[in-house]
Amino acid sequence: MIFFEFAKRNLARHKFRSVLAIIGIVIGVLAITALGILGNSVQLAVSEQLCMIGNELVVYPYGEEAISDDNFEKIEKVAEAIPVQSMGDKATLNGESTFVMVYGMRSEDIPKLLEKEAGQFLKHGSLNCMVGSRLADNYELRVGERAALQSQKPRIVGILAERGVGFDINPDNAIIVSDKMFDSMYNTTGYNSVIVKVEKIEDVEGAKEEIEARLNKKEEVVMVMELKMIVEGIKGLFNTISIFLLGIGAISLVVAGVSILNVMMMSTVERTKEIGVMRAIGTSKREILRMFLFESLILGAIGGVIGAILGFGTGFLVDVLILHEASYLFAPSSILYVFVGIAFGVGTSVLSGLYPAWRASNLKPIEALRYE
């Protein structure tokens, strides 16, 4: 391919200039790839935390009064429902007194909603308790120790895995007891919330409407919160952040594009006479165009590949240093940014070369020959 060879040699003729143009593309592609991977990793990290609750609805009482057993049964007819009692209370842990959230749940419901890190789940009607991970960390609680709550001293049989911020319950800083234990400690009736789980995320809307229809017939008794909306809102927010990050990368690529345009324009002006000679001895417009496009293609491809490799490395560092997790890096959606980076690099470069190449190919041979 003679025109590819021409392009290579012409770039080699001005090594320093070509290297500078390539550095521009490297920086642009690096920015796009690294920021793309970062944005995507953050999104993945957030979605991972959020996706498990996306198919949940949380039913809260509308007024002061808790959700009654009757109403709970109505909810249960719509879909699987987990009743939750909750109470803020003072507890003594490892000799220190602190304010904690106490959740009362049917023992069979606990594994449906939460995961354990150590020990066991509560048995039916158990008088023991489980503690959230953060609480366990902060007060150095271990399985087998006792917590002091009200006048009771339940034994800690299990420690929950970290769950992060939730919209249904926040168990990380909480103590979980069985419904029976909760009733014995606090003289309450009904439930503070009911978590409804539907099988598919698409069923969320229907379940919400049905619960409202069944319970809020005469007056507003309950409020149904769907987490799907919140989850999607948050995902959307992070998506926007990602796009914003990509935009920053894109700006540096535009700058690189301008520098390529500049380099190519210089090159066409310098080579006007040579273009005239080539045209005179039988090189067609299309061939001149191709030669110059090859030049910008080579600049873009070299810069793109180097930039993508460096961008991937930077993405790795950022993931490890900020998110403490390298696995997001190898997710297909992250790897995609490596190719997006290369494609943008090559695209910008070729696009910037288009005008100079067109100009060069449209020089009148006779005028170009006369150029000194």
Place this chain on the structure above:
Amino acid sequence: MNVVELVEVTKVYELPRGSVKALDNVTASIEAGEFISVMGPSGSGKTTFLNIIGCLDTPTGGKVAIGGENINGLDDEALTKIRRDKIGFIFQQFNLIATLTALENIEYPMILKGVNEHEEKSKELVSSVGLEEALGENKPNELSGGEQQRVAIARALANDPDIILADEPTGNLDSKTSKDIMQLLKDTNERGKTIIIVTHDPQVASYTKRTFRLVDGRIDSDGVFL
């Protein structure tokens, strides 16, 4: 057969200070195998005459046929193809392509045309213009002026064209080298190539068999150089 046929050719340039008639009603025919010089004072239209025959410029009026093909109204692509296949160019400043070696410069027009055995042919051409084959690996800036012009002549011959056009081919050479180059062009003509040379130099014209003298865009005389 006439390789060049100009009938009442006129070329007018529109310039800011008014229009300039570079060629005025020029009629000429050149047969295959002729060795021609074009002389005349600066601005007499010599270069325009050569450019029109070389399909680098199109006439404002009149008819032009190259190698029997009428070029009036042909588009850029077709004209490019005629330049590639039927015409060889030799320039005053040699105008070799700087990034290519001497041999590659000679190969280049053949590659454009799609000639398969361009490597072998370029080597033959290098020795036929009196250069050592080893010189072929050099870049133009590593060659002397005379050597560069020999490479340029080999390049002009690469696609076995009907006509060789030379614009002041010895203008940048010393007198000894000029003589060698003119001898080479004369030998090339004797092997059957039609050659048209634009020159100021009577010495150069004396090698040719027919001379057009242009004055003010017209052919003032046409005959053997005296």
